[in-house]
Amino acid sequence: MIDIKIEKVEVTLGVDIGGTNTVIGLVDRQGQVVVEKSIPTQAHEPSSRFFTRFHETITSLLVSIDEKYQLLGVGIGAPNANYYRGTIEYPPNLSWGGVTPVVEIVRKMLNLPVVMTNDANAAAMGELVFGAARGMKHVVVITLGTGLGSGIIVDGKLLYGADGFAGELGHVIVDPHGRTCGCGRHGCLETYASATGICRTVLEKVASTSQQSVLRKINAADITSKKICEAALEGDTLALDAFEETGKILGMKLADTVAHLSPEAIILFGGLAQAGDLIFKPTHRSLEENLLGIFKNKVKLIPSGLPEGNSAVLGASALIWDELDKKKRT
Amino acid sequence: MIDIKIEKVEVTLGVDIGGTNTVIGLVDRQGQVVVEKSIPTQAHEPSSRFFTRFHETITSLLVSIDEKYQLLGVGIGAPNANYYRGTIEYPPNLSWGGVTPVVEIVRKMLNLPVVMTNDANAAAMGELVFGAARGMKHVVVITLGTGLGSGIIVDGKLLYGADGFAGELGHVIVDPHGRTCGCGRHGCLETYASATGICRTVLEKVASTSQQSVLRKINAADITSKKICEAALEGDTLALDAFEETGKILGMKLADTVAHLSPEAIILFGGLAQAGDLIFKPTHRSLEENLLGIFKNKVKLIPSGLPEGNSAVLGASALIWDELDKKKRT
Numbered sequence: 001m002i003d004i005k006i007e008k009v010e011v012t013l014g015v016d017i018g019g020t021n022t023v024i025g026l027v028d029r030q031g032q033v034v035v036e037k038s039i040p041t042q043a044h045e046p047s048s049r050f051f052t053r054f055h056e057t058i059t060s061l062l063v064s065i066d067e068k069y070q071l072l073g074v075g076i077g078a079p080n081a082n083y084y085r086g087t088i089e090y091p092p093n094l095s096w097g098g099v100t101p102v103v104e105i106v107r108k109m110l111n112l113p114v115v116m117t118n119d120a121n122a123a124a125m126g127e128l129v130f131g132a133a134r135g136m137k138h139v140v141v142i143t144l145g146t147g148l149g150s151g152i153i154v155d156g157k158l159l160y161g162a163d164g165f166a167g168e169l170g171h172v173i174v175d176p177h178g179r180t181c182g183c184g185r186h187g188c189l190e191t192y193a194s195a196t197g198i199c200r201t202v203l204e205k206v207a208s209t210s211q212q213s214v215l216r217k218i219n220a221a222d223i224t225s226k227k228i229c230e231a232a233l234e235g236d237t238l239a240l241d242a243f244e245e246t247g248k249i250l251g252m253k254l255a256d257t258v259a260h261l262s263p264e265a266i267i268l269f270g271g272l273a274q275a276g277d278l279i280f281k282p283t284h285r286s287l288e289e290n291l292l293g294i295f296k297n298k299v300k301l302i303p304s305g306l307p308e309g310n311s312a313v314l315g316a317s318a319l320i321w322d323e324l325d326k327k328k329r330t
Numbered sequence: 331m332i333d334i335k336i337e338k339v340e341v342t343l344g345v346d347i348g349g350t351n352t353v354i355g356l357v358d359r360q361g362q363v364v365v366e367k368s369i370p371t372q373a374h375e376p377s378s379r380f381f382t383r384f385h386e387t388i389t390s391l392l393v394s395i396d397e398k399y400q401l402l403g404v405g406i407g408a409p410n411a412n413y414y415r416g417t418i419e420y421p422p423n424l425s426w427g428g429v430t431p432v433v434e435i436v437r438k439m440l441n442l443p444v445v446m447t448n449d450a451n452a453a454a455m456g457e458l459v460f461g462a463a464r465g466m467k468h469v470v471v472i473t474l475g476t477g478l479g480s481g482i483i484v485d486g487k488l489l490y491g492a493d494g495f496a497g498e499l500g501h502v503i504v505d506p507h508g509r510t511c512g513c514g515r516h517g518c519l520e521t522y523a524s525a526t527g528i529c530r531t532v533l534e535k536v537a538s539t540s541q542q543s544v545l546r547k548i549n550a551a552d553i554t555s556k557k558i559c560e561a562a563l564e565g566d567t568l569a570l571d572a573f574e575e576t577g578k579i580l581g582m583k584l585a586d587t588v589a590h591l592s593p594e595a596i597i598l599f600g601g602l603a604q605a606g607d608l609i610f611k612p613t614h615r616s617l618e619e620n621l622l623g624i625f626k627n628k629v630k631l632i633p634s635g636l637p638e639g640n641s642a643v644l645g646a647s648a649l650i651w652d653e654l655d656k657k658k659r660t
Binding site for chain 2: 295
């Protein structure tokens with residue numbers, strides 16, 4: 001009788017807790033997603049019911065893959081997540097109440113190492129481990145979604161700062177008398193440079209100019225960054241101007257970010273970044289115009305290197321792969 | 331016969347290369363300056379003559395202390411210094427030409443470990459090792475001198491970024507259409523928040539208001555931040571307003587810095603910081619007003635903890651003590 005020992009493939013679990021859905025995937029060290037499942041988050045329910053459903057899903061997932069794979073740990077990306085404390089704190093889009101000790105709950109559930117960070121930090125870690133930032137040491141990842149999130153890599157590690165909240169670039173101030181922001185202040189970068197921000201820019205232009213535009217035929221409530229992108233690709237000058245202005249403001253503030261951090265690259269990630277040249281060109285032009293001499297023509301402005309559909313799960317998984325790699329080294 | 335073995339006191343050499351003078355001091359691990367000497371830099375001469383004088387001074391210094399002290403290494407703070415390369419590059423205030431390999435020259439001279447960084451980074455390291463930042467992990471040090479320099483500590487280490495130039499906070503942009511800056515751009519923070527900046531603010535107020543002020547009796551060329559401070563302490567409203575405005579702008583931009591780095595403390599250092607409450611109060615008020623909610627009432631704004639006269643030498647010495655400590659640990 002020949003004893004054939006098959007070595008199991010090591011995988012981690014990447015979890016992206018969103019306001020609508022929670023996506024769970026098993027990812028190997030090369031960034032291949034072995035299997036992925038999505039469950040509704042049911043944001044209006046208390047967290048206990050979410051974790052019951054989460055447990056059932058994971059259990060069935062693990063049963064189905066038991067033979068070939070070995071699960072090493074869990075990485076979680078979530079809004080309002082605190083890396084240091086392993087908690088989700090006062091999430092505006094989840095009815096979970098004050099502070100939920102997510103890492104502790106999941107660790108007890110699976111008896112495995114668990115780490116959690118906010119979604120923008122997870123995106124940055126995804127780029128570092130599997131995406132466009134591989135091999136880099138100093139990188140800034142900007143997520144241009146409904147808001148503007150950021151993850152900062154310094155010396156190959158996520159920057160958390162004194163309290164775990166470093167990298168809130170959505171809330172650097174463009175104009176202290178500018179647009180009202182969800183944070184209660186005025187003129188934050190995300191009120192200009194985000195999917196929502198560019199919609200506000202279009203609405204301002206509709207009000208303040210007499211430029212013809214297909215966007216004038218859409219209700220204010222129905223304007224989306226996707227529709228602005230489509231209009232711009234058709235040559236709509238109002239839409240093109242809105243991209244130009246968004247890039248101008250984003251590039252100017254990113255020049256300040258470079259003066260702080262001197263990164264090798266800035267990665268634009270998320271919905272609005274998918275507008276490609278429409279957003280990259282004016283942002284890059286404005287960045288270079290506003291950079292201090294010693295930084296000019298040095299900082300790359302590049303798109304995400306993660307496959308679109310899996311980026312959230314890959315980012316969360318990258319977080320735990322990075323921790324496991326670090327433990328191996330020490 | 332009794333053999334008495336006296337253990338030597340370990341010291342490092344701190345060197346601060348300035349446009350006018352170069353200060354050299356021996357500093358022990360507790361931050362005591364054992365001896366300090368100053369030589370004229372003679373900025374108009376080529377570097378070779380400087381290093382000849384430097385060598386003579388060091389040699390006589392070492393002969394004088396030979397019995398009791400053991401020199402372990404050299405730390406250098408200098409304008410336009412590149413930490414990664416160990417070079418001073420295109421210094422505007424020294425006739426040294428392009429690139430001078432200072433670390434290599436001094437290492438060959440003394441056969442000891444040598445490190446060099448720019449003066450603001452050295453100040454930050456001085457605060458971390460001997461001053462107000464002892465025991466902290468995430469700190470920003472702002473030097474308010476002729477210009478505005480900064481040194482950023484992340485995870486207990488100086489942040490250099492991809493090319494060694496991280497932490498150029500003097501050149502974040504307050505207003506892209508604002509004051510001309512020595513860097514060739516407009517509206518950089520140091521054109522407002524520095525000894526020179528506050529003088530410009532006073533001159534603007536002299537021109538644009540009819541406020542009475544003792545500062546109206548001084549030639550524009552003779553106005554200094556010290557005279558503005560003296561006037562403010564006498565209750566001169568124009569001078570007080572100038573401090574108020576300087577603090578307002580500095581605090582606003584420091585709020586952006588906190589959104590990037592989430593430091594535990596920001597230390598104000600240098601000439602203008604010695605105006606005390608006159609500059610700290612409006613800066614702190616503006617910082618808190620402009621901070622994102624999660625950062626409010628968390629970040630300390632504190633003065634330097636280094637003795638005024640020795641701060642440059644202590645900073646340079648701290649740089650090499652830090653490297654030697656790191657080597658010991660590994």
